[in-house]
Amino acid sequence: MTGSGTSRGDGGLGLMDAVAIEVGLIVGGALFALVGVGVALSGPGVVVSFAIAITIAVLGLVPTAMLGASFPTTCGHYRYPARFVSPGLAFLAAWGLGISMFTGGLPLYALTAGEYAATLVPVSPAAVGVGLLTLFFLLNLVGIRLAARVQLLMFVGLVVALGSFVVLGVPNVDAANLTPVFSSGAVGIVAGAGVLYFTCLGANFVVDIGGEIRDATVTIPRSFLVSVPLVFVLYVLVALVAVGTVGVETMSGETLAVPAERFLSPAFQTVFVVGGALFAVATSLNATFILVPQYAKALAADGVFPAALGETNDRFGTAHWALLGTYLLSTAILLAPLPFADLGTMLAFGGAFVVAVVMFAAISVVRNPPADFDPDAFPVPTRLAFGMALLAVPLNVLLLGLLATQSPTLFASWVVLCGCGLGYYALRTNYYGSSDIAPTEHSKP
Numbered sequence: 001m002t003g004s005g006t007s008r009g010d011g012g013l014g015l016m017d018a019v020a021i022e023v024g025l026i027v028g029g030a031l032f033a034l035v036g037v038g039v040a041l042s043g044p045g046v047v048v049s050f051a052i053a054i055t056i057a058v059l060g061l062v063p064t065a066m067l068g069a070s071f072p073t074t075c076g077h078y079r080y081p082a083r084f085v086s087p088g089l090a091f092l093a094a095w096g097l098g099i100s101m102f103t104g105g106l107p108l109y110a111l112t113a114g115e116y117a118a119t120l121v122p123v124s125p126a127a128v129g130v131g132l133l134t135l136f137f138l139l140n141l142v143g144i145r146l147a148a149r150v151q152l153l154m155f156v157g158l159v160v161a162l163g164s165f166v167v168l169g170v171p172n173v174d175a176a177n178l179t180p181v182f183s184s185g186a187v188g189i190v191a192g193a194g195v196l197y198f199t200c201l202g203a204n205f206v207v208d209i210g211g212e213i214r215d216a217t218v219t220i221p222r223s224f225l226v227s228v229p230l231v232f233v234l235y236v237l238v239a240l241v242a243v244g245t246v247g248v249e250t251m252s253g254e255t256l257a258v259p260a261e262r263f264l265s266p267a268f269q270t271v272f273v274v275g276g277a278l279f280a281v282a283t284s285l286n287a288t289f290i291l292v293p294q295y296a297k298a299l300a301a302d303g304v305f306p307a308a309l310g311e312t313n314d315r316f317g318t319a320h321w322a323l324l325g326t327y328l329l330s331t332a333i334l335l336a337p338l339p340f341a342d343l344g345t346m347l348a349f350g351g352a353f354v355v356a357v358v359m360f361a362a363i364s365v366v367r368n369p370p371a372d373f374d375p376d377a378f379p380v381p382t383r384l385a386f387g388m389a390l391l392a393v394p395l396n397v398l399l400l401g402l403l404a405t406q407s408p409t410l411f412a413s414w415v416v417l418c419g420c421g422l423g424y425y426a427l428r429t430n431y432y433g434s435s436d437i438a439p440t441e442h443s444k445p
Contacts, residue, residue: 014214018223020155020283031235032112032277034195035242036254041406042192043184043248044177047239049192054232056197056395060355061224063362063389066378068220070365072213075298077354080361082302084370088425091304093357094295095421099414100350101288106133106330108347109284112255116277119257120270129334132285137327140289141318150286154279159230161276164268165260166237172263173244183248191406194399197348217377289326296322304428345407349400349414356396359389 035046042049067080077097082090113132114125139150182189213219243251245259260272297319300310313320365373366386375382404411 015219015223015226018213018219019226031238032116032256032280035239035256036251036258038192038196039243039248040252041184041195042189044179044243045181045184045189046192046196046243047178047236048181048189049196050235050239052190052193053197054228054235056193056392056399058228059388059392059395060359061228062380063385063392064355064358065221065224066380066382066385067358067362067365069217069378070373072217072220075294077358078295078298081357084361084364085357087302088422088429089357089360091299091425092418092422093354094299095425096414096418097350097354098292098295099417099421100347101292102326102329103333103417104346104348104350106285106288106326107334107336109281109288110330110334113278113281113285115255116257116273116281119261120273126335130331132282133327133331133334136282136285136289137323139286140293141313141320141323154283154286157275158279158283159234161272161274161279162234162238165256165264165272165276166234166241168268169241169245169259169263170237173241174247175244177244177247178240187402190399191402194352194403194406195345195348197352197399221379289323292326293319293322296325304425345403345410346414348403349411352396352400352403356393356400359393359396362386362389363393 038049039046064076068076071080073079075094078090078094080090081093107129110129110133111125114123114128117123117128118125184192238256242256242259245262251258256277257273260269264272296305297310297312299305300307309322309325310319311321312318363386366382366389369375378385
């Protein structure tokens with residue numbers, strides 16, 4: 001089913017644009033911000049934590065790719081569950097993800113940029129963060145295609161910087177710093193995977209701009225084949241270098257700037273901070289600003305959000321009110337005195353939850369194929385995608401539970417905010433009637 005907000009080939013973004021957005025969301029601010037947090041939980045086993053996180057992410061990635069290739073649309077993480085599972089559950093997943101992005105992701109990325117910039121020049125991290133939020137708000141205000149071009153340029157710089165970090169860092173690795181691998185125990189390893197999970201999850205969200213991607217049925221699966229192996233190799237090598245060069249105690253709770261100072265010359269430190277850390281954070285911020293308005297427009301089209309949030313600029317076709325709200329709210333959270341590690345944990349809550357809900361949509365599609373579903377159009381057998389979705393659901397729930405035990409107060413806060421969202425949804429449904437809240441025909445995938 002196609003229509004407003006959907007596409008089967010008339011989008012303007014190509015393969016490399018999709019890869020750049022995916023890598024920007026995966027190898028983004030979360031990597032540079034959360035490696036130290038993961039080390040604090042899992043010790044030398046952070047590499048194992050990364051492997052677990054990436055494995056669980058891939059389990060969810062294939063069924064998500066099946067949905068994105070079969071039903072190209074914008075805001076797929078909302079529209080797929082809304083159509084194939086439940087509009088109410090779809091809203092809750094989108095709302096929970098929004099809480100995580102606004103109170104975790106955006107301020108975390110922006111503040112991380114400031115922390116890295118402060119290693120080069122005496123500057124307030126918060127001021128740098130606000131400046132970057134302002135920059136990408138204005139950039140996305142003038143349209144997704146310009147934002148995608150900038151994303152591609154930053155992606156190239158990011159890969160070069162990380163490659164330099166690995167190549168120059170490997171000779172400085174002390175094998176003794178990498179043992180014993182399981183010193184933190186199995187719980188620590190899995191808890192570390194939970195925190196690092198969102199650093200591996202970003203590729204999934206390219207389905208949220210499927211309506212903007214050229215030949216999405218083919219491009220989305222191909223983009224995953226490029227971005228995921230690239231990310232896996234980079235992550236493992238970066239983690240090995242980070243812990244192997246400075247040790248667990250030094251790296252625990254710190255950013256990658258700490259090991260970079262150990263073995264990089266001042267010139268290469270500048271390259272790493274600008275092309276690596278700042279570009280990584282910038283790609284994450286930019287990609288998030290690309291995605292958030294898609295959710296606002298979809299929810300407004302379905303009558304869940306006020307129509308004003310779905311309004312688009314006549315000149316650029318962008319959801320200016322949604323972008324403005326994103327900018328103002330994320331800036332307010334950035335300036336609030338929240339603990340740095342809490343931002344990363346809050347980010348992971350929404351990611352694990354929304355993936356589990358989308359897996360229910362994939363399971364539903366395979367079990368009860370709709371008329372417009374062509375199983376032969378996707379290169380992976382539907383039975384395999386079905387099995388991966390079935391396995392991904394309990395694993396994501398397990399990660400969510402482990403994170404909840406590690407940060408019970410933070411999780412309770414997230415749950416309360418999700419409950420507020422359900423209350424809003426119930427009021428909106430009762431006011432307008434359930435038929436007006438269900439996904440409209442023109443907004444379905």
